[in-house]
Amino acid sequence: MILSRRTMIGGLLASMPVVAMAANAEYKIAPVAVADGVWMIHGDDAPILPTNGGAIANIAIIATPAGTVLVDSGPSLRYGRALKTVAEQVTGKPVIRVYVTHLHPDHGMGIAAFDPAIVAALPQTIGDMQRDGRGFADAMYRILGDWMRGTELLLPGRRIEQASEDFGGRTLRLLPLSGHSAADLALLDESTGTLIAGDLLFHDRAPSTPTADLAKWRQSLDALKAVPHHGAIPGHGPFDPSGGAAIAQTRDWIDWLEASLTEAVKSGLDMVEAGNIDIPPRFAGMAAARYELQRSVSHLYPGLEAALLPRVDIQDR
Amino acid sequence: MKRRIPTLILLCAGALLASAPASARAPYPDDPLASPMWQAHATTIFGDDPVRFDPRVKVAFPEIAENQRSFPVALDARGIGPVKRMVIFADLNPIPIAIDYRPKAAEPYIATRIKLDQRTPVRGAVQLADGQWLVSGGWVDAAGGGCSAPPVSRVKGDWAQHLGEMRGEAWPAPGANGGGGVSRLRITFRHPMDTGFVANIPTYNIEAMEVRSASGAVLGDMDIWASVSEDPAITLMPQARAGETLTVEGRDSNGRDYIARVPVSQQSPMPLAAAR
Numbered sequence: 001m002i003l004s005r006r007t008m009i010g011g012l013l014a015s016m017p018v019v020a021m022a023a024n025a026e027y028k029i030a031p032v033a034v035a036d037g038v039w040m041i042h043g044d045d046a047p048i049l050p051t052n053g054g055a056i057a058n059i060a061i062i063a064t065p066a067g068t069v070l071v072d073s074g075p076s077l078r079y080g081r082a083l084k085t086v087a088e089q090v091t092g093k094p095v096i097r098v099y100v101t102h103l104h105p106d107h108g109m110g111i112a113a114f115d116p117a118i119v120a121a122l123p124q125t126i127g128d129m130q131r132d133g134r135g136f137a138d139a140m141y142r143i144l145g146d147w148m149r150g151t152e153l154l155l156p157g158r159r160i161e162q163a164s165e166d167f168g169g170r171t172l173r174l175l176p177l178s179g180h181s182a183a184d185l186a187l188l189d190e191s192t193g194t195l196i197a198g199d200l201l202f203h204d205r206a207p208s209t210p211t212a213d214l215a216k217w218r219q220s221l222d223a224l225k226a227v228p229h230h231g232a233i234p235g236h237g238p239f240d241p242s243g244g245a246a247i248a249q250t251r252d253w254i255d256w257l258e259a260s261l262t263e264a265v266k267s268g269l270d271m272v273e274a275g276n277i278d279i280p281p282r283f284a285g286m287a288a289a290r291y292e293l294q295r296s297v298s299h300l301y302p303g304l305e306a307a308l309l310p311r312v313d314i315q316d317r
Numbered sequence: 318m319k320r321r322i323p324t325l326i327l328l329c330a331g332a333l334l335a336s337a338p339a340s341a342r343a344p345y346p347d348d349p350l351a352s353p354m355w356q357a358h359a360t361t362i363f364g365d366d367p368v369r370f371d372p373r374v375k376v377a378f379p380e381i382a383e384n385q386r387s388f389p390v391a392l393d394a395r396g397i398g399p400v401k402r403m404v405i406f407a408d409l410n411p412i413p414i415a416i417d418y419r420p421k422a423a424e425p426y427i428a429t430r431i432k433l434d435q436r437t438p439v440r441g442a443v444q445l446a447d448g449q450w451l452v453s454g455g456w457v458d459a460a461g462g463g464c465s466a467p468p469v470s471r472v473k474g475d476w477a478q479h480l481g482e483m484r485g486e487a488w489p490a491p492g493a494n495g496g497g498g499v500s501r502l503r504i505t506f507r508h509p510m511d512t513g514f515v516a517n518i519p520t521y522n523i524e525a526m527e528v529r530s531a532s533g534a535v536l537g538d539m540d541i542w543a544s545v546s547e548d549p550a551i552t553l554m555p556q557a558r559a560g561e562t563l564t565v566e567g568r569d570s571n572g573r574d575y576i577a578r579v580p581v582s583q584q585s586p587m588p589l590a591a592a593r
């Protein structure tokens with residue numbers, strides 16, 4: 001159903017080596033408690049690879065009096081099913097809500113394991129998933145093969161139009177932001193002050209920019225900073241107990257990225273060279289840094305050249 | 318003016334339809350990349366000229382093909398000796414050759430962005446003054462669709478409004494081959510570069526470009542195929558000093574001409590470039 005056609009959506013994720021995987025490999029899902037009634041599942045801080053089954057995004061599990069709430073659902077039907085089982089074991093309650101933070105498939109394709117009526121996302125995210133979902137699915141099947149078996153493309157059934165949602169007294173504040181993509185949902189668990197930031201935050205793992213608007217991303221980081229909170233669950237990378245380190249690091253990277261690529265354009269570098277510039281030592285601990293830099297060159301360089309190189313054509317001859 | 322080498326057209330769907338006859342000549346060296354199309358392309362491009370694989374020819378590209386419509390490739394043959402032709406090609410693309418460049422008074426360096434239609438070898442071939450070809454390259458994994466997907470500007474519908482816009486800049490290239498007299502020219506065009514593999518959109522591409530000095534001397538010229546990405550971007554290193562003005566002239570397959578003048582700035586490129 002999904003693999004019938006090779007569609008290319010901006011090349012996102014479409015470039016990894018094809019490796020045949022043994023059928024029925026299992027995901028190892030290990031939630032770690034990060035606050036009272038909040039667990040984080042730490043994804044692999046790597047690109048989407050057959051060796052990790054695409055389980056690279058962090059997932060949050062929240063126990064509420066009304067039932068279990070999940071933030072993001074992983075890359076596949078198999079992941080979503082395993083996640084549901086593990087989450088319900090940890091909390092002792094059925095999953096009653098699944099939030100999708102943004103359109104990227106490592107966060108949202110696991111909703112195939114859930115009833116769309118309990119899956120919620122920002123309206124723009126639902127529209128973007130409708131537009132790009134098939135392309136993402138094709139790329140995921142190509143990279144991950146059997147890991148993706150049976151994963152149907154589903155859309156969230158609930159549009160987030162309210163500022164918070166209450167689950168029997170535990171309230172989650174819903175923050176509609178953007179910048180990593182056209183619509184990025186962040187959540188604040190008001191009872192513990194835990195910020196669940198989706199891919200607006202990367203921590204010790206380089207940010208990815210296939211759908212980024214860096215100016216809006218900065219505004220969203222400012223907005224997250226202004227929300228009183230304790231720890232932060234980033235979209236990728238380890239839990240940030242300080243709540244501020246991941247915000248500062250994500251901002252540092254996108255500022256450096258934009259300044260460096262701007263300088264590269266002004267220096268006359270071509271895209272190959274721009275992808276090979278030195279990465280400062282302060283980012284040495286950041287996973288996938290070169291990989292994401294080269295992806296970002298592909299995403300951002302043509303636009304920077306169009307903005308920075310002067311017009312030189314002669315129209316009236 | 319041009320000696321255009323015949324284009325080998327393969328089917329975008331992946332079936333390989335080679336139009337070149339099998340070579341009856343001395344065999345070409347075994348392909349280290351074991352490409353199914355090596356012999357056919359060698360016959361088309363190299364003919365009877367001697368060919369060998371040589372790692373001094375540097376073909377640089379990113380570790381990942383993030384965008385199959387626009388994959389950056391740089392071909393650098395500086396320091397090997399006088400070079401008369403430089404060809405960038407991808408064996409398994411439906412339009413294998415992207416650029417055939419003749420650096421006349423220019424360092425043997427060219428960078429551009431190409432389309433990838435599937436996993437393919439991407440190669441650079443460099444012909445020295447004595448006629449022999451040196452070849453290098455590597456496999457690039459790509460999901461495909463680079464040649465059969467419509468250009469972004471066709472999808473957006475704004476291609477005609479921007480057709481022919483050119484941007485560019487040139488800088489003195491310090492340290493190039495003993496320093497002095499060499500510039501680095503970056504030039505971009507707005508052009509859909511239609512491959513002819515998208516329904517109802519015929520082939521339409523920039524097919525030639527040349528760079529001239531202020532006195533009109535041709536510093537380098539090239540043939541360009543539709544496998545070069547939409548909105549072509551090209552880097553060259555023509556011989557020109559700070560303050561000189563380069564003329565860049567292109568022509569597309571509908572006969573439309575594109576002309577730009579690019580002064581070589583007085584400053585050296587910023588430290589980032591000089592360090593590399």
Ligand SMILES: [Zn+2]
Nearest residue numbers: 102104180199
């Ligand atoms: Zn994302």
